[in-house]
Amino acid sequence: MESIWEFLSSIDWYWYLIFLIIIVFLYDVFQRRHIILRNFPVVGHFRYWLESIGPELRQYIVANNREELPFNRIERGWIYASAKNENNYEGFGTDRDIYANQYIFINNSMMAHKVEKGSVTDLEPSFLPCAKVMGAAKNRKRPYRPASVINISAMSYGSLSAKALDAMNNGAKKVHAYHNTGEGGLSPYHKRGADVVFHFGTGYFGVRDDEGNFSMEKLKKLVEENPQIRAIEVKLSQGAKPGKGGVLPGSKITKEISEIRHVPMGEDVLSPPTHSAFQGVKGLVDFVEQIATETGLPTGIKAAIGKLEQWEELAEIMKTTGKGPDFITVDGGEGGTGAAPPSFADHVSLPWVFGFSDLYQVFQQRDLTSDIVFIASGKLGFPAKAAMAFSMGADCINVAREAMISIGCIQAKACHNNTCPTGIATQNQWLQRGIVVPEKAERLASYFKKFNKELLEITHAAGYEHPCQFDMRDVDVSTGDTNMTQTLEYTYKYQKTPVDFKGMKALKECEHLGGSRH
Template sequence: MIDFILNLAWYWWLLIVVLIVALYDIFNKKHIILRNFPVVGHFRYWLESVGPELRQYIVANNREELPFNRIERGWIYASAKNENNYEGFGTDRDIYAHQYIFINNAMMPYKVEKEHISHNEPTFLPCAKVIGAAKGRKRPFRPASVINISAMSYGSLSAKAVDAMNNGAKQVHAYHNTGEGGLSPYHKRGADVVFHIGTGYFGVRDKEGNFSMEMLKKLVKDHPQVRAIELKLSQGAKPGKGGVLPGSKITKEISEIRNVPMGEDVLSPPTHSAFEGIQGLVDFVEQIAQETGLPTGIKAAIGKLEQWEELADIMKTTGKGPDFITVDGGEGGTGAAPPSFADHVSLPWVYGFKDLYQVFQKRNMTEDIVFIASGKLGFPAKAAMAFSMGADVINVAREAMISIGCIQAQACHNNTCPTGIATQNKWLQRGIVVPEKAGRLASYFKKFNKELLEITHAAGYEHPCQFDMRDVDVSIGDTNMTQTLEYTYKYQKTPVPFESMQSLKNCPHLGGK
């Protein structure tokens, strides 16, 4: 009898709750669905909220999703977990699709002798160029890995995510770009670091928000793991667009790292205040390089070329300017951007890079510049294509996030990332076990280098820098005929001086030491 009464009471309470919700829905003035369909209308909004997850695991096919489809994510996950990342029965890609790429293998692959360095260090794959050597910088730097972590700041990523990435990068001798949020304690776990300076000058700004050379010099002096400086002009996902870090997100730690006040919104303006014009940019880059002794470069998305041509002319005439250029594709990721920017502003990497490279190639300047490529290139075949076009190094961002557990929930802008990677929510961050995730990033990088080397050998080369535009075909036109990248994009990459992998190992400027 008591059980019956308790059950009856439970039903009454449920009915009361449903009636309250129904009355609220009927009289609300904001949502048509809820006014017209009380109570049950909530299921529509719930289904919409879990739509990305439903499409990701149930609706979309293996090759359909964007930004990264299930096969791409699966390869990264398997590589990161050191599991079988092969596939059976043959490709399920439409190899006749427009712009499909084919790497031209040699009749006789490159033969790796027993004494070759690849036998002892099968994933040893450093950059073929030394950053800063051409301009005589005091501390030139040869990246010890051709795949490295792109600019992602502490603030957009969680502390544990940055910690795991830096620890993982250390294991594979990759560098870790800080992003524009400054140098955090989590960037100091032992990996080489590229210090990224954005328009907000976070970490190297005075109380008024102006750039401080003295702070930068002290940062470089106190942290020898900082091997290069990158000045951001624009970002692929939102070029020419500033940003706001809400005051509610600024913790005491972030306040101290970025040199910004607590409780106030912090603006990243769309343009720099430390210099004016192209000549000002060149002078600023030279000033940073001279004062710090470090190679200094720029990062930008590519659109109009007039100012790039002006920059190239100044560099050719004076012998001054950036030591490296990071080309960010319009398909690149970001924590938050207006769709109009992410979808339409700036060129995709392949188009932007071929335009920019030719600006410097026409002036015989490509040998003195290290070209860093960024924009969904974290897969061996895509990297081979990038090297054939003139890239020297690959930076990965979202691929690195996926390797430590990102599920592409696309909630980065809401501070509700379910994996704890792109949120400051402490409860969600607790799911990240730093040593475990560091090992996964390292494993992904190792598998990437291993497969890129295997593709390189299949094409008859020892190092990816030896690829040229004739080594990759692309499907073009309605007849699905293929042509080389040289034919398609109307230029041929300038050969990169290369002696041997062993000579790279003996370089005194090699990173990761």
């Protein structure tokens, strides 16, 4: 044995390298899976290595500032700077192609709205509640006015890590925003003090029985034990994969996730594409009304938009019976924080601006828009895009990926394989250790504050006190060479219904309807 070790020790290191290359060469030549390696042994591995780091090369070296999708470097940089409370301005003018098709312009007023000294906005610049009250039109027992127009969208525990949700909920508490649970159930990390919108989908996680069916008793018990739950949202579909059930790989299911979702350990968890708790549109209305009656909470629905026939049926039922959802969350086809097949993410359901304009008109034609709180979701986490959404009829904005970016997401696009390098979209404990919850909570809060500040400044530039006062004439969109720019009213052929807004002072006086500020 000693003689063999002495022999190996006497060999120079480069002979080891040559030996290793010969082994790799022989393996490559005789393997059957990869053409490149059979034809170009050894050197072919460099091709696969370069392919593996291609996204990073393009993100940091090759792509220009405005080229990447879904969020380019300028957009991510604005969120990062806002979250870190750094200078988020830019110098030397815009580098956007302002003549591009679909480019939006906010029409400023000749005289901006003046913020009077001693007014609500002057004394409390971050005070920007929703102008409408969820559940007020149908006299729900516990109506709810969101204390912020910008809130955290549905992202579940399982898709995101415990520390990521912990940071988000703590951050939301600081800025009085609500935190949507996503369909993974109510976790301990949703209980850090922020208002909560409890969201469930076809898997009924957190409110399901042993057979996987919806349990009203479990929902009632959950609401009774957790007063921070201020509204219930039933997910019909989501922007990334409407009409397709979700999958949580068994590798991401921890003991805690198993207990919260009421699912077995080690097995992939499948959400079916349709609900078993009700059938058809009439069944949906009855289901929503039953939940609202049993819990006393405003109850709404979330969906991506495509065909309108069933939406028209829903509107007709709501018009004739006075029953139905208190709020509707419209998710754009460009959304998606988790995993989805490219065929769905790329092609199924309309982008937010097209889907929302179609849907809003369905309810407006039946004089129902004043009774519904419309929530917009789908890459709207920037002040100018939010202003456009408000002008089209949105009452609140939900942000998902933007919230992830604010706490450190680098757009690695690894959400679907449990290897997120920032620990945000993984259950890997080692990767999660990089998230310092108090620090990331401050960053999310800072992003929300800067968002609200710039949204209010744009609102004041247009001559208004609150974003709810925007209408379709306040935003122009570039429609091509022939028409140049036209208002949203001209482009989408409708005008939003005016919101009953009596001033920020009146909202302040009704502040008791929101919960997170107390």
